[in-house]
Amino acid sequence: MQENKPLLVVGLGNPGTEYEHTRHNVGFMALDTWAGSDAIWRKEKNALTTRCEIDGRKIIFAKPQTYMNNSGIAVAALMQFYKIPLENLVVVHDDMDIAVGESRKKIGGGSAGHNGIKSIDAHVGREYMRIRIGIGHPRKMDLPIPPADWVLGKFTSEQLTAIRNVVGGNYF
Secondary structure, eight states: OOTTSOEEEEEOOOOSGGGTTBGGGHHHHHHHHHHOTTOOOEEETTEEEEEEEETTEEEEEEEESSOGGGHHHHHHHHHHHHTOOGGGEEEEEEETTSOTTOEEEEESOOOTTOHHHHHHHHHHOSOSEEEEEEOOOTGGGTOOOOHHHHHTSBOOHHHHHHHHHHHTSOOO
């Protein structure tokens, strides 16, 4: 990580009120928590952004407004505009292979079928930090819900509490 450059922390999700509190928007939810309720979001480069400093580290939080499948367009534009090296990119996204209320960090790897990650990989490369927040998989819970419907579905109140607890952790 280049210490003289800010971190670009991108939360994945879909714009629009109909997608608020859906499993696919857990990246947006995490950024809202980390940026705080007094954050001022502004539109730039196909994203909503806000800036802050955590433990002396400059951070740019970004929520792409290009819809999930085209997240890489906004991420590439922001990285170019702010001259952010790939090692200073952090992407926060939902992961069905991780149980609700758990998270994992990793650098690089495959997309596991996540279209937002596929888009970012295609536009900027793969060797960036990922914070994967578990949303669970309907098959592992014996639920007859197709995965595409699952990710666009809303959290139960119990799941939402677990998500709030996991995004309340210190990731930086």
